[in-house]
Amino acid sequence: MAECYGFGKVILFGEHFVVYGLPAIASAVGDKTIAKIEKSDKYELVDNRPATEGYKVKKKGEIKRSMKLILDFMKIDIEKNPVKITLSGNLFCTSGIGASAAMATSIARAFSDYFNLNLNDEQINRISYEGEKGSAGTPSGIDNTCATFGGLLWFEKNLQGGENKIELLEIKQPIEIVLGNTGLSSVTSEVVADMKKAKEADPEKYDKIFKEYERLVKEARGSLESYDLEKIGKLMDENHRLLKEMNLSCKEAEKIISIAKENGALGAKITGTGRGGYVITLTPGEELQEKMAKAIESAGFMAIKSKIGV
Ligand code: MEV
Secondary structure (H helix, E strand, C coil), X not given: CEEEEEEEEEEEECCCHHHHCCCEEEXXXXXEEEEEEEECCCCEEEECCCECCCHHHHCHHHHHHHHHHHHHHHCCCCCCCCEEEEEEXXXXXXXXXXXXXXXXXXXXXXXXXXXXXXXXXXXXXXXXXXXXXXXXXXXXXXXXXXXXXXXXXXXXXXXXXCCCEEEECCCCCCEEEEEEECCCCCCHHHHHHHHHHHHHHCHHHHHHHHHHHHHHHHHHHHHXXXXXXXXXXXXXXXXXXXXXXXXXXXXXHHHHHHHHHHCCXXXXXXXXXXXXXXXXXXXCCHHHHHHHHHHHHHCCCEEEEEEECC
């Protein structure tokens, strides 16, 4: 028997831009997905992860595709070596939190343990990236990198296919956040493909947005390193404005963002795929964090308290 985990993540800056080689900043969250692998007489995947209603049904095809990609890449013949895989953990699955990457990393690690492959983190990350292709279509690699390594990361996809640039960012102290769940699941591969079409149809609009983002993310790195919380929040708001211009927000996310603003969040934006999923609100200090979680919950949304830069 083997049991291993993968972290969830939040993107602070740069979802979608990162697919086109621009830098992004993301942090692993403490919540994890756990994969248990045990011997069985037939292959079986039992999904006990907590999730937004409808998430698992919507993701059924993706999960199947990811599993096949992982098994093929690891050259595991599941007919010859039947196993039961049970997924669990405290990562509440919906789009935006890196649930598919957390799943792929936990499974890759568990297979490595189960078959005594002794794979290192780089190899696990590579397998997890392969699994991500099943859900994100053309993934940047940021989700699997966070799921595997944890921490607060500066990430740049190498569009030539070589190694991605990954830098661990150190901040003075972890920052409290609250994630508000819109209750809607979106399909990453579809939204990424949609974005590509929109970008091709209106290059002028997107060039302008991408340039603005490029300036913004550099400032964001500086403000994280100098621990300028007000500035980080302001830049998160700006990032959200750009994502909204790219048609990636939704009514529910906007509602959570306005609640966040009314209750003193320093910044708020959608995180991850968008068009549903989670909103990240920057709420330094436990008092503000608690207040925010209560305000989001009393409006009928689920809220998760977490920290970035742990
Ligand atoms: C999904 O968490 C983030 C996206 O930028 C896709 C990717 O980076 O692969 C939307």
